Amino acid sequence: MIQPAATKVLVIGYVWPEPRSSAASGHVMQILETFLQQGWDITFSSPAGPGEHKADLAELGIREMPIELNSSSFDTFIRELAPDIVLFDQFMMEEQFGWRVEEQCPTALRVLETSDLQSLRHARHQRLKDRLKADANEDDFSELFTRALREEFELMADTDLAKREIAALYRCDLNLMISEVEIELLREQFGLPADLLHWCPLMIDPPTAAPRAFDDREHFLSIGNFRHAPNWDAVLWMKSTVWPLIRQQLPKAQLHLYGAYTPPKATALHNPAQGFHVMNWAEDALQVMSAAKVCLAPLRFGAGIKGKLIDAMLCGTPSVTTPIGAEAMQGDHPWPGAVCVSAQALADEAVRLYCDKLHWQQAQSKGQTLLMDRYKQSEHGFTLIAKLQHCRKNLTTLRRNNFTGSMLRHHQHKSTKYMSQWIEAKNLKQQ
Incomplete structure (x- = not known):
């Protein structure tokens, strides 16, 4: 009996995955592992150079294929590969390569892995800048953290980034969303059809060993890629305000900050005398x-869900964060630590967790329950595969129902193809 051919998947990544450097890369790896469990044939491509912490995809059985921007060599590559599914990692990859996929493999299922809504994150960043410009010394950000979705929409709607990102979402057959809040925003405010959006949060294998106990731990911790703007802003807020308030109550407290790609501006903040x-x-x-x-994550802007806070739950480490940090992460569950809107409240709750053993143990238990109920890899992996198979089976109907997406793909193909041909001709002439 002839066995059916394995599903071919092409992943086009903005960068090569570095799961130990960022939650976004970790999520991509979780998706790849889900595909591997199905026996699917996977090729990963990226126009980026490999980073120093790049995952060894070849060791996992995934082909690695570097590609170039604005090069017709990609056309030959993808035509010969003939993938059944093309997964774009971040919307910029759909912008760059989507029209070529449309031309060479029109029946391939087009999937976008968003990580977070970048236009939402950037709009929130601008709002924070405006807020700090108006009053740099105010530390109660409750008004900043409690905006309704309509206000978020109005903040985003006129930006070029939102128009580009939403257009890319429409052009794809399915979009993997990590945050339920972002799904609600896209459906209720931007009007995207529910069929285009699939909730795919971080997918975690539950820990097998009991977490370390209160008496076996010490120090506060903060962690995150320093290249990620929300993380860097959190570091600055901790340095200027949150950490001094903690040290007022715990003069011998120590905070350890870890992050990939540490720039000189971060190492300049190192101050052992201040416990920083x-x-x-x-x-x-x-x-x-x-x-x-205790894990500190005082995020004043951002989007998606936060890998560092999932890691904290995995390790049984209570966390103190803001409504931005906890957004879309807990569902109906209580937070395993504290969610605060001001520097003073963040400091007070961090100190309480650090000193109150019973309170700390209760927070640890809440994290374990939350992790098991919302982030099991087996459950989310199953629903993801089922959704992809449904979309492939009903692709013609789905695309007909998504007329806006078909229209945008048509115009993208025409305009981008002519621009790409002009760039290639210019490059050849210069050679």
């Missing part, structure tokens, strides 16, 4: 998280 230690990159993020007593 910039530790650079963590070889094993879960190991340092497991050794810490």
Whole structure:
């Protein structure tokens, strides 16, 4: 009996995955692992150069194929590969390569992995800048954190970034959304059809060992890629305000900050006398998280859901964050730590968790329950595969129903093809 051919998947990544450097890369790896469990044939391509913490995809059985921007060589590559599914990692990859996929493999299912809504994150960043410009010394951000979805829409709607990103979502057959809040925003305010959006949060294998106990831990911890603007803003807020308030109550407290790609501006903040230690990159993020007593994540803007807070739950480490940090992460569950809107409240709750053993143990237990109920890899992996198979089976109907997407693909193909041909001709002439 002839076995059916394995489903071919092409993933076009904005960068090569670095799961130990960012939650976004970790999510991509979780999706790839889900595909591998199905026995699917996977090729990963990216126009980016490999980073120093790049995952070894070949070791997992995934082909690695570098590609170039604005090059017709991609046409030959994808035509010969003939993928059944093309997964764009971040919307900029759909902008660059979507029209070529449309031309060479029109029946391939087009899927966009968003990580977070970048236009939402950038709009919130601008709002924070405006807020700080109006009053740099105010530390109660409750008004900033409680905006209704309509206000978020109005903040985003006139930006070029939102128009580009929403257009890319429409042009794809399915969009993997990590945040239920972003799904609600896209459906209710931007009017995207529900069929185009699939909730696919971080997918975690539950821990098999009991987490370390209160008495076996010490110090506060903060972790995150320093290149990510929300993380860098959180570091600055901790340095200027949150950490000094903690040290007023715990004069001997120590904060360890870990992050990939530590820039000189971050190492310049290192000050052991203040208990403020910039530790650079963590070889094993879960190991340092497991050794810490409290995780600090005072995020004043951002989008999506936060890998560092999932890691904290995995390690049984209570966390103190803001409504932005906790957004779309807990569902109906209580937060495993505290969610605060001001620097003083963040400091007070962090100190309470650090000193109150019973309160800390209760927070740890809440994190374990939340993790098991919302982030099981087996459950989300099953629903993801089922959704992809449904879309492939009903692709003609789905595309007919998504007329806006078909229209946008038509215009993208025409305009981008002519521009690409002009760029190639110019390059050849210069050679």
